[in-house]
Amino acid sequence: MGMLDKKYHDSNIIIVSLEKALNWARKNSLWYEQFGLACCAIEMMATAASRYDFDRFGIIPRSSPRQADVMIVAGTVTMKMASRIKRLYEQMSEPRYVISMGSCSNCGGPYWEHGYHVLKGVDKVIPVDVYVPGCPPRPEALLEGFLKLQEIITGESVIKKKDEELEAVKAEIIDSNKNED
Amino acid sequence: MKTPEEIFNYLTNQFGEEDLSFESRDIGQPWITVLASKIREVSKFLRDDSELLFDTLMCLSGIHYPKEEELGVAYHLHSTKLTHNIALKVRVPESKPNVPSVESIWKTANWHEREAWDMVGVVFDDHPNHKRILLPDDWEGHPLRKDYVQQEFYQGMPTGE
Numbered sequence: 001m002g003m004l005d006k007k008y009h010d011s012n013i014i015i016v017s018l019e020k021a022l023n024w025a026r027k028n029s030l031w032y033e034q035f036g037l038a039c040c041a042i043e044m045m046a047t048a049a050s051r052y053d054f055d056r057f058g059i060i061p062r063s064s065p066r067q068a069d070v071m072i073v074a075g076t077v078t079m080k081m082a083s084r085i086k087r088l089y090e091q092m093s094e095p096r097y098v099i100s101m102g103s104c105s106n107c108g109g110p111y112w113e114h115g116y117h118v119l120k121g122v123d124k125v126i127p128v129d130v131y132v133p134g135c136p137p138r139p140e141a142l143l144e145g146f147l148k149l150q151e152i153i154t155g156e157s158v159i160k161k162k163d164e165e166l167e168a169v170k171a172e173i174i175d176s177n178k179n180e181d
Numbered sequence: 182m183k184t185p186e187e188i189f190n191y192l193t194n195q196f197g198e199e200d201l202s203f204e205s206r207d208i209g210q211p212w213i214t215v216l217a218s219k220i221r222e223v224s225k226f227l228r229d230d231s232e233l234l235f236d237t238l239m240c241l242s243g244i245h246y247p248k249e250e251e252l253g254v255a256y257h258l259h260s261t262k263l264t265h266n267i268a269l270k271v272r273v274p275e276s277k278p279n280v281p282s283v284e285s286i287w288k289t290a291n292w293h294e295r296e297a298w299d300m301v302g303v304v305f306d307d308h309p310n311h312k313r314i315l316l317p318d319d320w321e322g323h324p325l326r327k328d329y330v331q332q333e334f335y336q337g338m339p340t341g342e
Binding site: 079080082083112116117119120124125 | 316317324329331335336338339340341342
């Protein structure tokens with residue numbers, strides 16, 4: 001390639017933008033909040049067990065929301081549980097993500113019409129990043145969900161977000177000035 | 182071991198025929214309808230009498246009869262020593278759905294009665310812990326009643342679509 005190639009050949013140095021390095025690190029250490037609500041939790045456990053092995057993606061279960069990056073809502077969200085889910089989500093530190101696993105937490109599933117006790121989709125309470133369909137989804141489907149989440153994280157940018165916020169604030173100020181005139 | 186008819190006759194010898202009646206259909210198990218105010222007395226006798234010995238309350242269910250505007254409770258009893266079974270039923274008006282608790286006789290009744298209260302709204306007098314068992318404490322209504330109308334919001338969360 002040239003001079004750079006030779007220069008860094010022996011000392012194991014990689015040059016990459018900070019943002020990419022951060023995102024790479026984040027997406028490969030997704031710690032999830034163990035959150036089994038119903039039969040989907042069995043599939044989630046199977047995904048974490050040796051055959052499908054979440055750990056090869058750096059995905060490991062945490063028992064505290066404060067240590068978790070992502071919450072898998074695995075199962076039927078009852079009205080009684082919904083407020084607990086909301087609290088757990090609020091206890092997670094940012095950046096935080098939510099994977100809604102299975103039909104029940106996506107939209108109410110088999111309870112959507114006559115289930116008086118079921119919340120019709122966990123997205124009525126907390127924001128969801130990835131929806132995994134299925135009843136329950138197979139471990140491959142949940143893994144696919146995590147790969148989608150990794151895609152989302154790869155595309156994220158700390159600086160861009162700041163810029164966007166700044167632009168929004170600027171636009172607001174300009175608008176308010178116009179109104180005053 | 183006694184058949185349901187024999188158990189009924191044995192009970193009427195003890196309590197008289199006014200408060201008890203025997204009913205059966207072509208399909209299913211026959212049952213004895215008991216006056217609500219007598220249920221605890223009858224239950225205690227069923228458990229303790231040496232020829233009955235109903236030591237197990239297998240199930241206790243709440244029932245809603247919308248046409249008659251009544252609520253009911255069904256007790257399914259079993260004797261592990263004498264291996265016979267009997268079903269008891271109690272009916273009370275919706276306006277005053279009070280049934281004496283049999284928790285002091287069979288401990289199984291504790292949670293079952295709470296469930297019957299939670300789902301159908303039967304009130305069990307003298308129950309030691311008379312509150313909902315499945316639904317949250319601030320839920321409105323009893324969902325297994327035939328005329329149940331679901332609340333639109335629960336703690337600000339929509340219960341429907």
